[in-house]
Amino acid sequence: MSASDITQYFDYIFMAMLLCIGxxxxxxxNLFAVVMLTGAYSLISAAWFVSLDAVDVGFTEAAVGAxxxxxxxxxxxxxxSREADKTxxxxxxxxxxxxxxxxxxxxxxxxxxxxxxDAASPANTxxxxxxxxxxxxxxxxxxxxxxxxxxxxxxDTMGEVFVVFAAGLGVALLIGLGxxxxxxx
Amino acid sequence: xxxxxxILRVVAKVLIPxxxxxxxxxHFHGExxxxxxxxxxxxxxxxxxxxxxxxxxxxxxxxxxxxxxxVGMALGGFIYASVGFVSLIMGGKFLEYTVFHPDVAHGTxxxxxxxxxxxxxxxxxxxxxxxxxxxFAGRTPEISDEDW
Numbered sequence: 001m002s003a004s005d006i007t008q009y010f011d012y013i014f015m016a017m018l019l020c021i022g023x024x025x026x027x028x029x030n031l032f033a034v035v036m037l038t039g040a041y042s043l044i045s046a047a048w049f050v051s052l053d054a055v056d057v058g059f060t061e062a063a064v065g066a067x068x069x070x071x072x073x074x075x076x077x078x079x080x081s082r083e084a085d086k087t088x089x090x091x092x093x094x095x096x097x098x099x100x101x102x103x104x105x106x107x108x109x110x111x112x113x114x115x116x117x118d119a120a121s122p123a124n125t126x127x128x129x130x131x132x133x134x135x136x137x138x139x140x141x142x143x144x145x146x147x148x149x150x151x152x153x154x155x156d157t158m159g160e161v162f163v164v165f166a167a168g169l170g171v172a173l174l175i176g177l178g179x180x181x182x183x184x185x
Numbered sequence: 186x187x188x189x190x191x192i193l194r195v196v197a198k199v200l201i202p203x204x205x206x207x208x209x210x211x212h213f214h215g216e217x218x219x220x221x222x223x224x225x226x227x228x229x230x231x232x233x234x235x236x237x238x239x240x241x242x243x244x245x246x247x248x249x250x251x252x253x254x255x256v257g258m259a260l261g262g263f264i265y266a267s268v269g270f271v272s273l274i275m276g277g278k279f280l281e282y283t284v285f286h287p288d289v290a291h292g293t294x295x296x297x298x299x300x301x302x303x304x305x306x307x308x309x310x311x312x313x314x315x316x317x318x319x320x321f322a323g324r325t326p327e328i329s330d331e332d333w
Contacts, residue, residue: 055219059211063227068314071234075321140292141216141299149221150299154280157302158265160223161309168258168313171320 007051008116014048029084031077039070056145190239197239204232212307216296222303226310234318242322254316261309268301 021041028034042065049058114121131148139147149157212225237245269280277284282298 139295171317
């Protein structure tokens, strides 16, 4: 058994842990515990991304998902209540219908997915391979992710920066920037 | 209000400079290792947020005024777009970095362009994260330890 065969069992373990945390988040009523478990979910996702060799994504997930999001969710939780309200059975049933329908759709689409690590999959044969081949000669930096993000797809990244700006602006418009101590008084 | 937790304060004072240095490392080393403006921005913002969590929001506002966050949010996007317009003026296409330096074989122009746009990304991400944190934290009443 080669090394690459062994790492897939890490993936299974991480996915099982994510499933357990997901179930725990649904079952719990204490919002503080839910927020903390969401942070743990992000951290395990980050570990999983590293196991999948997507180190840049894992880094982002650990910093944004497990770090900043947890703090922001805690702040949002303090503005509401510490406990979740009980939901009626009817709403549970409606959510179950949506979840089962979406899940069934995803399982149906699974047949069209390329095999994990397939060298002939669209992601590995199209323009992606070109970026990997040409980065060393055109951009002359070792990190292909940075080359694609900042140079080949620089225009997209500019859009992303404006999206982040728009997100900040949206929060500012909704609840104010909290600049002065009692801005809304 | 000064936090009564001595250990937290001491540990935070040691950690925050390291977090900031690490943030800049992630930023300027983004061409060679995982990371870049987005991740570095979040790491830098987390340093300020940690400071606010330990020493209180008012102290954090003295260190990083909300006004900076408001200006920085827009400034980062402006820096990014400016790099594109400078490359236009220098005779290239929008965001074509090769025009910044004649040494195409070593990709010097690309390096300059990537670092410049990443500075824009870093500024926007840091300031937006801090601004959102200020927006949420500014509305939360001070809570005592017993409330948890």
